[in-house]
Amino acid sequence: MRVTPPSRKTIRVLLVDDHEMVRRGLATYLKITPDLLLVGEATDGSTALAICQSTKPDVVIMDLVMPKVSGIEAIRQIRASMPAVQIIALTSFQERDLVQQALQEGAISYLLKNVTGEELTAAIRAAYHGRPTLAPEIAHDLIRSANHRQPGEDLTKREREVLALMVEGLTNPEIATRLSVSLSTARAHVSNILSKLNVSNRSEAVALALRLKLVR
Numbered sequence: 001m002r003v004t005p006p007s008r009k010t011i012r013v014l015l016v017d018d019h020e021m022v023r024r025g026l027a028t029y030l031k032i033t034p035d036l037l038l039v040g041e042a043t044d045g046s047t048a049l050a051i052c053q054s055t056k057p058d059v060v061i062m063d064l065v066m067p068k069v070s071g072i073e074a075i076r077q078i079r080a081s082m083p084a085v086q087i088i089a090l091t092s093f094q095e096r097d098l099v100q101q102a103l104q105e106g107a108i109s110y111l112l113k114n115v116t117g118e119e120l121t122a123a124i125r126a127a128y129h130g131r132p133t134l135a136p137e138i139a140h141d142l143i144r145s146a147n148h149r150q151p152g153e154d155l156t157k158r159e160r161e162v163l164a165l166m167v168e169g170l171t172n173p174e175i176a177t178r179l180s181v182s183l184s185t186a187r188a189h190v191s192n193i194l195s196k197l198n199v200s201n202r203s204e205a206v207a208l209a210l211r212l213k214l215v216r
Helices: 020-031 045-055 071-081 096-105 117-128 136-147 157-168 172-179 183-197 202-212
Strands: 011-016 036-042 059-062 086-091 109-112
Touching (some): 011 020, 011 045, 011 117, 036 045, 045 059, 045 071, 059 071, 071 096, 086 117, 096 109, 096 136, 157 183, 157 202, 172 183
Parallel strands (some): 011 059, 086 109
């Protein structure tokens, strides 16, 4: 006997974008996808929040640069009032700050508008099940950023204290006395600082600390 596979649950989707042609294209694709139900459209963040409250979507596709209330602010408000709603940021911009803001405010995914219909629907289904999706360009940029941290970001609190004393011009024995530690401990801290800053001597470390404002 042939077993009929269980039907896929219909996912309720809200589309938010201030460009009519973009909304029309996305809406057309969503309407012909059997397991997706377009429950509303909005042209700004304020309207999106109101429609969210009345239609209770599962997933929101959110543009970020819009009039009145931005997509970033809308993400924050929607996630605060309806934490079960998953939000996909869909935009033309891939600036790192914008990506980080969207993800920090609660977007589960970040896609660019060059995404294909198949990729978008896959991201919607993934978001509904709590799985994030990042545009390849965004993922690559975040990985590259993580691998190229600013020198000094990994200094410990004590090493920053030692670096500040180095900037004051203190020698290793003077640093040891000021911090009430042994001379060998002071030397070890200085050595670690030089290694983490990727410099070869104290003068270079001090110059880099001042240029990058690593100490106050």
